[in-house]
Amino acid sequence: MNITPIAELRPGRYDYMICVRISRIWEFRGTNEDDNIKHLDLVLLDQKGDAIYAEILPDAIPLLNQYLQEGNIVYISKITVNNAKPSYRAVGNPYMIKLNKRTCIIEAKDQPMDFPKYTFDLVSFDKLHDFTSKTDRFLDVIGKIIAVSNAAMISTSSLDYRMRRIVKLQDLSGKTIDLSLSGKRAVEFDGETILEVGQNNHIIAIFVGTSMKILKGTYEFLSGTTACRWYINENDIPEIKMFQKCLPPHADPIQKLYLQSDEDMQRSIEHKTLAELKEIDPFVDKDEKYQCTATIIGIQERKTWCYQACKLCNCKMIWDGSILKCKKENCPCRQYEYKYKIPFIANDGTASLELVLFEKKGTELIGRTAETMKRQYDINQTPPEIKAWIGHKFTFIVKVLPNITINADEPSFEVLTIKERFGRQHSSQGFKATKNLPISSSSSQQLHNLPPLVPILSKKIQHEIEPPHDIQSMEVEPYNLETSTLSGKRAYEDPNSTDQENDEEESTDYGFIQTKGKKKRST
Numbered sequence: 001m002n003i004t005p006i007a008e009l010r011p012g013r014y015d016y017m018i019c020v021r022i023s024r025i026w027e028f029r030g031t032n033e034d035d036n037i038k039h040l041d042l043v044l045l046d047q048k049g050d051a052i053y054a055e056i057l058p059d060a061i062p063l064l065n066q067y068l069q070e071g072n073i074v075y076i077s078k079i080t081v082n083n084a085k086p087s088y089r090a091v092g093n094p095y096m097i098k099l100n101k102r103t104c105i106i107e108a109k110d111q112p113m114d115f116p117k118y119t120f121d122l123v124s125f126d127k128l129h130d131f132t133s134k135t136d137r138f139l140d141v142i143g144k145i146i147a148v149s150n151a152a153m154i155s156t157s158s159l160d161y162r163m164r165r166i167v168k169l170q171d172l173s174g175k176t177i178d179l180s181l182s183g184k185r186a187v188e189f190d191g192e193t194i195l196e197v198g199q200n201n202h203i204i205a206i207f208v209g210t211s212m213k214i215l216k217g218t219y220e221f222l223s224g225t226t227a228c229r230w231y232i233n234e235n236d237i238p239e240i241k242m243f244q245k246c247l248p249p250h251a252d253p254i255q256k257l258y259l260q261s262d263e264d265m266q267r268s269i270e271h272k273t274l275a276e277l278k279e280i281d282p283f284v285d286k287d288e289k290y291q292c293t294a295t296i297i298g299i300q301e302r303k304t305w306c307y308q309a310c311k312l313c314n315c316k317m318i319w320d321g322s323i324l325k326c327k328k329e330n331c332p333c334r335q336y337e338y339k340y341k342i343p344f345i346a347n348d349g350t351a352s353l354e355l356v357l358f359e360k361k362g363t364e365l366i367g368r369t370a371e372t373m374k375r376q377y378d379i380n381q382t383p384p385e386i387k388a389w390i391g392h393k394f395t396f397i398v399k400v401l402p403n404i405t406i407n408a409d410e411p412s413f414e415v416l417t418i419k420e421r422f423g424r425q426h427s428s429q430g431f432k433a434t435k436n437l438p439i440s441s442s443s444s445q446q447l448h449n450l451p452p453l454v455p456i457l458s459k460k461i462q463h464e465i466e467p468p469h470d471i472q473s474m475e476v477e478p479y480n481l482e483t484s485t486l487s488g489k490r491a492y493e494d495p496n497s498t499d500q501e502n503d504e505e506e507s508t509d510y511g512f513i514q515t516k517g518k519k520k521r522s523t
């Protein structure tokens, strides 16, 4: 059988045999590294230095895994060639390979030293900004490491709680960018050795498989998840040697950064009563975390318990004419899944406040994802599994939801952590315990006279009573839309974590779903 160079692979033929080095392997498990593996990803390189991305689906992984070792040169046959995926391309090749249960992999007897090892397409630091939040390709960069942090367990958003490590990179012009390694990669990166060696030596690194993210609208950084790999001070990479040549002989010592873990942070979080939380200024205190202990006394009935979240960026899906599309500008995604946005009302005897649980915390509390609950319950019908928590007392760590709060009379908070559960409170008990607390809210006095388990309606927000933007779109059943787009489902999976920002953004405009719901009930 003839060996076909990667550059000549085309869809439609089944008799290809390739001889390649397995340059990179990574597992894709979705946003959570603890989930089941969704596919195994490879970057393959041939003798000519051409690269192609290859994918193995879960059913074939156990059969092929033993032959797959990063760095090895192998012969592979019985493969199919497809068009490359539209997002998160690791290499520039317009095609990709799919390995299957019948694929044959044989290790090459001779492993020639001159067989290419690495592939990357370096993006200069001043071009990185153009790729912020873009998902079409992964980014490869080269830089000098000027600072490294410890690895720490951090939750940067409600959907994301994992190990992180920050690596600060500098290019030859002096421009710097932070790279945030997360999950396993944060632990695998040998920051300690780099700090030690970097006290007297230049540390030049190429990071491949990263993406540009933005946090809080201003902080742009590179994110490295499972697809990320690094080559540090490798003498056989000409780009690294070239970089070294341009540096002064004397190396400034690498700085050690301290990344505070959630555990450390929680110790210093201020405890506040709900009455005190009501006074929070969303402009000033939008990043502050607070601890509060309160009993859930109801659910905002005018809001839904879940929403249609973009599969790619987590934003809310909105109707644009007759198509359901992501609210975020330039997001190409058309697929969504239901995610929690449970608007609980809590009371601690000083005041009542809205505390919102998004998908991760909602799943933690309810024990099932919103997607599975949605199969059983309508979006306008709060499931009994959620209502069952009314009357339970918790200690939460919360953060204000600035976008909702700025335009509302009462602030709304997101639950970041369910710190302690005190179980169901008997109505009299729950409030007796907190009766002596200072009362600074006018509404809380009335609350003492109310039965505590009655849900409280939210304030009418003006756009809720506006007519729907497009009457026609009302006719489209979201269920049908979902199944009709399932074929392209896998194309937009995001191997990176999503930001809570997105959730919050979408929370500001739930009026549209409400209008839909009302119409549904009336028909």
Ligand SMILES: [Zn+2]
Pocket: 310, 311, 312, 313, 314, 315, 326, 327, 328, 331, 332, 333
């Ligand atoms: Zn989106």
